[in-house]
Amino acid sequence: MKKLINNPTKVVEEMIEGYVKAYPNHVRQLTENERALVTAKETREGKVGVLIGGGSGHEPAFIGYVGDGMADGVAVGNIFASPPPDPILEATKVIDKGEGVIYVYGNYAGDVMNFGMAAELADLESGIRVGSVLVTDDVASAPKEEKEKRRGIAGEFFVTKAAGAAADKGYNLDDVVRVAQKANDYTRTMGVGLTPCSLPQTGKPSFVLAENEMEIGLGHHGEPGIEKGDLQPADQVVDRLVHDILTDMPIDSGEKVAVLVNGLGSTTNMELYIMFRRVEQILSEKGIEIHRSYVGSYSTSLEMGGASVTITKLDEELAAFIDHPADCPMYVQK
């Protein structure tokens, strides 16, 4: 696949360099570790730090979500690979303002180990309290009985948003963790893949689907999904995705939700709006109230084709946090 890059082994470095140069008023690269970025503005004393991160290739996630009302720092891994403990630890030290730091990241073996090691080191070396919330929104990645094994995908946006808003409002670490954990518990995502992406270093497509095929539940890194089949019309695809979500997490008539229809990379906004149209039809038919909607490419898999639907149930507390303003390079909300 053709890419506008210079050197496949330098893409992450050059990406970060460009990103930081583009948004110098928002983000700052740490001299201690070039894979650690924090907000350009120092955060206030006593604020719980919010740290996110994971592999690269999901932009605007995760680097795009550092800023007021969202994360205070991010650790950047290689493409589709967890960052090592060092940048996590260095960012942790900088964003800790005496009240501890929450790590919000997707539930992948690598991230669990690296963030876990960093959390231990932060405690041992610097006495920083770290709370962790692992995002497990991908319904397709494990059966309900093993929800704790599920992967984290687009729903991480809402979990980050909840944590970021709670921290911004002055909640203490335990409460920020509680809120983020609740957001994760209330969040489900189901996705569909159409066309593969390729790693710059291999140039090989991450999976193969025939010209008329789609795959339900395909992972955010091209991991195999749960069902391959003929490409269906958008409405039928959405029916399937929303059905699986609501089966896994029933929502009563009258309840409020936030919705994210997320594009994986090369899927157009036009298609995402058409998909959202159907999500809205289904939910409003069931009497479920859409409190706020997000439609766009919030968490990608390089240039993969496909999309996902995320639904987060909102109680009053979460609804307020979803409405909380944010000011990040790649996501601003008034």
Add this chain to the structure above:
Amino acid sequence: MKKLINNPTKVVEEMIEGYVKAYPNHVRQLTENERALVTAKETREGKVGVLIGGGSGHEPAFIGYVGDGMADGVAVGNIFASPPPDPILEATKVIDKGEGVIYVYGNYAGDVMNFGMAAELADLESGIRVGSVLVTDDVASAPKEEKEKRRGIAGEFFVTKAAGAAADKGYNLDDVVRVAQKANDYTRTMGVGLTPCSLPQTGKPSFVLAENEMEIGLGHHGEPGIEKGDLQPADQVVDRLVHDILTDMPIDSGEKVAVLVNGLGSTTNMELYIMFRRVEQILSEKGIEIHRSYVGSYSTSLEMGGASVTITKLDEELAAFIDHPADCPMYVQK
């Protein structure tokens, strides 16, 4: 090409339906014409109305840029086709607050004729004064001596922003037109295409490039460009694009600019940041000050692969307008 759609002949209708349902607090579809959208909030008496529009398939342009500080209304055409006069006219009537309306649109034969007819009708039928600014930022589309023949591409974002900010600040129609015209005169874009898009109704790729080919100056609708050649490293591509821009519009050391590195659809943010990195290197070497940067897919061509670089020279007036806040569904600036 695989698309998540229902019916190829209904994509624009369903897209608008989904879009309006997703952002009911921001936009409203006119009952008089379903292809006309205006801000959900009534604009204030005496404010110059800003109307944008063009063919669909460029999302988030143009529908995404309706909101505070940007456009008050948008007319939505079929894919890659100018809207007819009706929705333009209906939107004009609604957003006119007694001080006239400015039309900002790309310089394409169809748009010129349709917006031109609408402007005539607005004057004849409703006595509404209309000023028009045609965006002509695409350096590749005509030589400098025939600048007025050039097409409008990604730079329309800056022209819309300037017009929207001026109108928001209470400028009168003549001044809004003057500002938008200045923004256009100070804006240049050069693009490169890598992979084609396909119209939902034909499914056929809009152009053919070999696996290692790129095309400089390829149009925003797949129109042939000025030069095909082997795909170059990102830095070399950017060098070429910026060189052509600066040759066409020399910028002195010490001058201020706004920069937009725009993805055409399937080009990743990672690649765009890598490209921005080079733009910044070139400009800072020349002593040109980047006042504000925008990196992302601001104006797409369905799922086309490729990117463009836009540079707008800023005097004090334009710099203030670039910094002006905005609150649109697909673009928020604090």
Add this chain to the structure above:
Amino acid sequence: MKITAEEIKVFLKNVVTMIEAEKDYLCELDRKLGDGDHGVTMSIGWQAVNEKLEGDLKEEQDCGKISIVTGRTFLSAVGSSVGPLYATGFMRGAKAFQGKSELSGEDLKDFWIAFIEGIKERGKAEVGDKTMIDTLQPALESLQSNFGKSNDFLSAFESVVQAAEKGMESTKDILSKRGRSSRLGERSLGTIDPGAASSFMILKTFLTTIKSAQVA
């Protein structure tokens, strides 16, 4: 010769059918030169006209009204470059048909002259710009001179279609200058302009329609 309102509607119906058949070809031409949508645009516009023909216009006998509604409907459905162009053609042409349910050769000649003049005025393109004007201008000139000589519309229109075809073919050898296809390079050489093709096809469809009306 006499052409009835029903025959005008048959002509329009024939255009609808013809465009569906030529849609892919017209897109193919536009992919080479422009944004690849000319067949789609024409199809959307003429399908909308078709709905009118089967609805509001079903009983309509005023050829002027038929032509105006055709133009307006086409324009509202498509926009694009050809929307204003063809719509202006039908709306200007309508003046020659106003209030008439039966049309003479003179009326038909006036219609097509106004049709083409309208398009020229709207688009301001010139011969050699590689647009439908390269088809329509020679057609116009042929109609003026041949109908003047013979006063036989049918035979004059035979020549018109021939001139139009030659004009259309000439666009192969011209660099693109207008519309979404306007550009610098030389890659446009060798391909017929899509609008030049569709306008030729419309003229040709008119010819075959009035010919079979004559026979019937």
Add this chain to the structure above:
Amino acid sequence: MKITAEEIKVFLKNVVTMIEAEKDYLCELDRKLGDGDHGVTMSIGWQAVNEKLEGDLKEEQDCGKISIVTGRTFLSAVGSSVGPLYATGFMRGAKAFQGKSELSGEDLKDFWIAFIEGIKERGKAEVGDKTMIDTLQPALESLQSNFGKSNDFLSAFESVVQAAEKGMESTKDILSKRGRSSRLGERSLGTIDPGAASSFMILKTFLTTIKSAQVA
């Protein structure tokens, strides 16, 4: 038997070379089961180790330090799943080498036991989870029983590599459960787990390295 610090560095160098050769194959396995990057990750990590071998470690004679630096360097360069796993292996194994510039069979046995135990502790995977543990656990058991019997490290390690290979092969018949490849479907059947493959290759490279060290 005696293994010198230089020979340990030769082993690490051989891993660097081996990984470059097997990079595509490891990615291919990971594309089938996971996110397709295992070869890339290993390559990035071992290239970083290679830089250390040619830099800071050039003169280093303390085998413990060499192993610690290898682990730390690998981890800082890659993160990922295998970063913490292999890094923990080298860092735990380092204890058996601490302060030594020459290693006995006993030291080597202790190293590999600590290496594997460290990975088990870090990843908490079990045999049958379709991970590198399916390679490493049989290797561990083989090492414990065979070295105990013979006290001949080389011949014991021959059996270790055989057991590791059998373990690696067994992952073909297991459904994925861990890492980025963890999922529901049955499509993972038939493919060797990439980490099971890379860990086998590392053990095998160690064997060939000490064999040629013996010969030399």
